[in-house]
Amino acid sequence: MKTISSQRRLVLQGLAAGAAVAALPALAAEERTLRIGYQKFNTLNILKGSGNLEQALQPLGWKVKWFEFAAGPQLTEALNGDAIDFGHAADTPSAFANAAGVNAVYLAAEQPYPKGIGIFVAQDSPIRSVKELKGKKVALGRGWNVQYLLVRALEEAGLSYSDIVPVYVTNAADVRATFQSGNVDAATLWDPYLAGQQVSTSPRILRDGAGLSSNRTFHLANPGFVDRNKNIIRILFAELKKTNAWAQSHPQETAALLAPQLGVDPKVLQLATERRNYTVVPIDAAIIAEQQQIVEVFYKLNLIKAQVQVKDKVYAEALL
Template sequence: MNGEQHNLKRRLLLQGLAAGALAGGAPLVLAAQDKVLRIGYQKFNTLNILKGTGQLEQALQPRGWSVKWFEFAAGPQLTEALNANAIDFGHAADTPSVFANASGVNAVYLGAEQPYPKGIAIFVAQDSPIRTVKDLKGKKVATGRGWNVQFLLLKALEEVGLTYSDIEPVYVTNAADVRAAFQSGNVDAATLWDPFLAGQEITTRPRILRDGTGLSNNRTFHLAVPKFVDQNKEIVRTLFAELKKANNWTQSHPQETADLLAPQLGVDPKVLKLATERRNYTTVAVDAGIVAEQQQIADAFLKLGLLKSAVRVQDKVYPEVLV
């Protein structure tokens, strides 16, 4: 392995590629290979389902294309991989996408998932004296920088007349750290997203203080490296066509979806069924209304000083509709 290959391998590892993908022998140096679609995904999402069906591989095979899948712990790691040209396509939630925009990540919005407000929540232990979001004043809350649930936390506090500075955020880097902090009692409340939220609900029965209903649509966005899209529009259209087929099936088969994903993700089918039942699986074009939602998130975090620079979301939307 030459020095350039070694550096690329190290960079991909640091960006959070799943150990399972690496152990399975997936080649790390893919940039120089032709006709390989490199997709980044996170646990429990429409791309997971598409991966599980194998239909994308079948659709692309006659064109001489193959697919490589890489799992990431969260959106920030995935968008960094896009920026490093380590993957071509992937998905991230609304807030991580905005933070990626602000940091100059080289990615464009291609499509959006339908609202999923019940897939995010702020919660406390069943026996906690905290009864409402207003009771969080002065309390420690586990969350992550640039996470979709951080935006929910911000909006929920505003809803009851508090500000973000009224709480003590305890920043963690992944969902496992949220669970550890919550279950150890080191924080008073915590924030999570599905399927990790569903898992927490089933295992410890926390009290939900607030989900995203009326505050955050909690959309997932499909993102891609613009140069890749410019050069491979038909491949991207095929990807979205296969994604649509998988989504249509999933919407009416929550139990079968859970059974399909459970071995792939290492998540209990009961957890996946709970998460699936409260989700609408449809991918749509990024229209003016969705851009406005994203702009609201960008403006809110800029006002707080948590974004490095202003973002004009419309400038990050791919000019053609490929969904």
């Protein structure tokens, strides 16, 4: 067997080293990408539309990639699978994710948005109250914010979740299709889909979240990513706070900005925007208690299998 000469061995080693060095920039570029998951109509949508986060991170050599999800459960699953680094979800999907062991932590929350969720019936429906939903079919999704609203609204009316017939669907489009087909007696949606339903068919809202559900949005992240990149998360929240302040004082302009991005009628977005408060806030004891109550409600219904402690899922260091 022939042996490789010392000179040839040095050449091969040099080529291998050069190839490794050449691969480093590509690897570094991949490591310097912030992957954000978002859903239609939320504060992250507005930040995405402004391009301000990209501008703020560019001097640090970071890029931003945005991934849209149909609802919170799909987004939290992407977090758990390390497909994204950061994202947002409503209160109930976040609680379900906690109980399912999803590898995500709470970083911050948005202000309450109780009028952005609703239980509704057709305008000509004989049903006039939540109490009259007993024995009726209601379209909703498992682990959605409106599922929690429905549970609480039934309790308020002296009923239990077992008194209705839940018709589970997987996304908001399925809710609308099922409702409009007449296959259910009532349905549940969240903004902007609720606003879209109101604009298109003028349904009767039996109950929104006022006094029953805060319907908060939570900002969640992979804890390992946060540990390694706290400065990046702080920049993200700094830009988000600026964007929220602008959106709060410019509801019409916000709707105009989001409409082409989301493919949603500006009238729909204006209705949804006008009943929302855009402010990102730290996770405090009161917010933790709200989330814990959601866990307890669904645990008692045997819809959540683990009585997780929400306080253990909050990132230890404030990043706002």
